[in-house]
Structures are given as structure tokens and as C-alpha cells.
Amino acid sequence: MSRGFLPRQHGAWAMLLIPFLFGMFAAKPVWQHALLFLGWLLAYLFVYAFLQWVRTGQIRLYGRPLLLYGALLMPTGAALLWLEPGLWPLVPLFIPLFLVNCYYARRNRERSLLNDLAAVVQFSLIVFAAYELGGGSDWRLAAALFAFSVLYFTGSVFYVKTMIREKHNVKYYWVSVGYHLALLALAAICYPPGLLLPLAVLLVRAIWSPRAKLTVKQSGMLEIAYSLLITCSVLLVYAV
Incomplete structure (x- = not known):
């Protein structure tokens, strides 16, 4: 039942969580961090399904997770950006890194070193979002x-x-x-x-x-x- 819905890249879960904790505890944990982490998790799950669709072209396998995670991500992301407009300047930073991931997924070269490094930078950017949300200065x-x-x-x-x-x-x-x-x-x-x-x-x-x-x-x-x-x-x- 989880095929197409859950990533098989176990190391990515550490990259999802650890930089988030860095930023949150370096500032101050607040209730908005729960909303941020939910949006961050949904974004990861959505992007994973999207990149697998780009790589394989199997819309029948990845279409449902794309719809599910996209439907959950849009209101979560909108609420987060509405409550915390200071996060807006961070959004464009993810775009070129995401395009690198798309490029390598389309060529079925996701294990390329450059693709891995783009993912590392992308995951690490959440430090700034979590720090901003906690009132860090x-x-x-x-x-x-x-x-x-x-x-x-x-x-x-x-x-x-x-x-x-x-x-x-x-x-x-x-x-x-x-x-x-x-x-x-x-x-x-x-x-x-x-x-x-x-x-x-x-x-x-x-x-x-x-x-x-x-x-x-x-x-x-x-x-x-x-x-x-x-x-x-x-x-x-x-x-x-």
C-alpha cells in the first residue's frame, strides 16, 4: 500500500530532521514549528513523488501520492506563509536546487554527486526557516x-x-x-x-x-x- 507514497531513501529522513532541530533550538521552540515541520514533511513527500514521476514517467504509480501530498501541502504552506511572512524570502532559494534535482531525475542519474550536494544544501536551508520562526536574530x-x-x-x-x-x-x-x-x-x-x-x-x-x-x-x-x-x-x- 505504501508503494509510491513513502521514500526508500532512509538517509534523507536524517537530513529532513537534523537541520530543522539546529534552527529551532538555536532560537526558541514555538508552536509554529509544528506547522513548519508538517509543511516541510509534506514538501519532501510531494517532491519525492514528483521526482520519481519525472524519472520513471509512471503517473499511475505516483499520481495518487502527488495528489494527496499536494492537496495537503497547499493549505499548510499557505497558512504558514500567511502567519509568518518572513519566510517568503527563503522560498526562491529552493528553486534552482529543485531544478538540479529535476535535471538528474529526468536523466535517471539521481545518485550523481552534484545531485546529492544540491539535495544537501536544499535540506540544510530549513535551518534559516526554523531559526526565523523561533525569533532568532x-x-x-x-x-x-x-x-x-x-x-x-x-x-x-x-x-x-x-x-x-x-x-x-x-x-x-x-x-x-x-x-x-x-x-x-x-x-x-x-x-x-x-x-x-x-x-x-x-x-x-x-x-x-x-x-x-x-x-x-x-x-x-x-x-x-x-x-x-x-x-x-x-x-x-x-x-x-
């Missing part, structure tokens, strides 16, 4: 959290590829390790010391996991733990 802080989200999930893109599609690609392995090493060095300069330990753990992950012959289930369970580590570390550093 330090936009340097919001930008720092947005950048951290992009940097973290970009590293996850490289890492996941070394575990699956580029599993036997030695060059890609070293690109992933080099990226995580550079991320740790950058964080030592630009971010609070409290983020260095979790980023060091991610560096160890990038070095060790592709060599450890983990099963897909083991890798997925560990990734949940890594996501929790990063989320809790950021919230402790910025929201407490």
Missing part, C-alpha cells in the same frame, strides 16, 4: 549552523558512497578520508571546541567502516548513532 549563528549542516551531510554523502556504490574505489575512499580530515581542521578554526570530538569520531568512521566489512543493517544502525552524536553535540554547544 543572530544571522551569523544561523549561517554557521547552515554551513555545519552542509559540511556534515556532504561528508555523509562521501562516506555512504564508499560503503555502497564506490565500495571498491580506493580513490573515492581517500577522497572521503581527506574530506573528513579537512572538515576537522576547518572546525578547529571556525567552530567551538565542543564539536571537535564528534567530528573526530566521523573521521574514524570514514577510515574504519569501509574496511570493516559491515552489513548494510550494521552500517545503518551505526549511522543512526553518528547522527544522534552530531545532533546532540550541536544542540549542547549552541542551544544550551
